[in-house]
Amino acid sequence: MQITSKFTIAVHIITAIDYFKDSEKVTSSFLAGSVGANPVIVRNVMGDLKKAGIIDISRGRSGIGLSRKLDEITLFDVYKAVDCVNDEGLFHFHENPSPYCPVGRNIHKALDEELQSVQDAMENQMRKITLADVVGRTRQAIQEEAVERRG
Amino acid sequence: MQITSKFTIAVHIITAIDYFKDSEKVTSSFLAGSVGANPVIVRNVMGDLKKAGIIDISRGRSGIGLSRKLDEITLFDVYKAVDCVNDEGLFHFHENPSPYCPVGRNIHKALDEELQSVQDAMENQMRKITLADVVGRTRQAIQEEAVERRG
DNA sequence: CAGAATGTAAGTAAATATATTACAGGCAGG
DNA sequence: CCTGCCTGTAATATATTTACTTACATTCTG
Numbered sequence: 500m501q502i503t504s505k506f507t508i509a510v511h512i513i514t515a516i517d518y519f520k521d522s523e524k525v526t527s528s529f530l531a532g533s534v535g536a537n538p539v540i541v542r543n544v545m546g547d548l549k550k551a552g553i554i555d556i557s558r559g560r561s562g563i564g565l566s567r568k569l570d571e572i573t574l575f576d577v578y579k580a581v582d583c584v585n586d587e588g589l590f591h592f593h594e595n596p597s598p599y600c601p602v603g604r605n606i607h608k609a610l611d612e613e614l615q616s617v618q619d620a621m622e623n624q625m626r627k628i629t630l631a632d633v634v635g636r637t638r639q640a641i642q643e644e645a646v647e648r649r650g
Numbered sequence: 651m652q653i654t655s656k657f658t659i660a661v662h663i664i665t666a667i668d669y670f671k672d673s674e675k676v677t678s679s680f681l682a683g684s685v686g687a688n689p690v691i692v693r694n695v696m697g698d699l700k701k702a703g704i705i706d707i708s709r710g711r712s713g714i715g716l717s718r719k720l721d722e723i724t725l726f727d728v729y730k731a732v733d734c735v736n737d738e739g740l741f742h743f744h745e746n747p748s749p750y751c752p753v754g755r756n757i758h759k760a761l762d763e764e765l766q767s768v769q770d771a772m773e774n775q776m777r778k779i780t781l782a783d784v785v786g787r788t789r790q791a792i793q794e795e796a797v798e799r800r801g
Numbered sequence: 802c803a804g805a806a807t808g809t810a811a812g813t814a815a816a817t818a819t820a821t822t823a824c825a826g827g828c829a830g831g
Numbered sequence: 832c833c834t835g836c837c838t839g840t841a842a843t844a845t846a847t848t849t850a851c852t853t854a855c856a857t858t859c860t861g
Binding site: 655688690711 | 848849
């Protein structure tokens with residue numbers, strides 16, 4: 500199992516919006532080219548980011564902008580925006596433990612709190628990382644790339 | 651997306667092996683009844699736990715035992731045993747970022763380290779929780795249940 | 802050797818993720 | 832004000848994963 504690629508696509512999109520904001524006309528098709536996915540996928544993710552108040556877009560108007568500064572967007576915000584994990588939590592509990600077995604009746608209750616602490620640990624780490632970190636690393640990697648080509 | 655129920659099934663199995671070790675003949679069919687899943691699913695999970703050195707079983711012989719004490723088995727051990735997450739990691743990176751786009755070429759590298767730290771946070775929390783914790787909670791819940799019925 | 806349990810392959814069904822086509826709705830520039 | 836471009840979204844298709852089931856070979860115990 501893996502967390503849906505919508506998440507990394509969303510991060511890619513935000514990064515590209517910031518990176519190209521002054522040099523290109525940033526549209527869903529342009530982003531789809533950079534991401535390597537279908538424009539509809541990109542538009543759906545864009546819709547999620549819009550609902551979450553992370554980017555500004557509207558019908559007809561071309562040009563996508565960020566609603567907040569990069570250091571005010573965390574990976575957790577993005578992860579919540581694209582709805583990676585449903586309400587039941589990160590872990591999928593087997594559906595039908597036997598109600599006639601004492602272990603079957605009680606394992607869910609006994610395990611839930613522990614699993615929640617694991618999910619919390621993961622989400623808290625996501626709150627510590629901002630898009631400014633990611634964009635910074637990306638820009639740095641692009642620069643190093645240029646140095647390599649030159650050298 | 652969710653982590654496969656094989657994980658909670660594995661925890662359920664270990665708990666039931668410990669709980670019933672003195673009172674029942676614990677077989678894959680018995681466990682399947684408690685878990686509410688097919689015996690083959692249970693046998694597959696049992697196979698994973700055996701490979702990981704967590705339980706002792708062998709063909710023909712009836713009776714399943716634990717290879718280690720409960721407080722020497724962590725949720726992380728179980729999670730690794732049933733192979734919840736593949737080698738690529740918890741997050742699914744979109745496959746085809748454009749090699750012709752500077753962001754597309756570098757986003758993967760820039761994001762990987764951050765994503766790894768998120769996965770590490772989750773796994774470290776799993777290392778802190780042992781099956782002794784889970785079995786303890788389960789036994790306690792069973793006792794409270796008995797009190798409720800009596801009261 | 803018989804009975805019972807594990808080990809495993811093969812095939813099926815259901816759920817999920819991703820891709821694609823098609824088109825309606827809305828803004829901007831000429 | 833209308834043409835062209837872009838977003839929004841529904842409907843559908845495809846691929847992958849997950850879980851279930853049947854069937855049978857293997858192996859241990861008594």
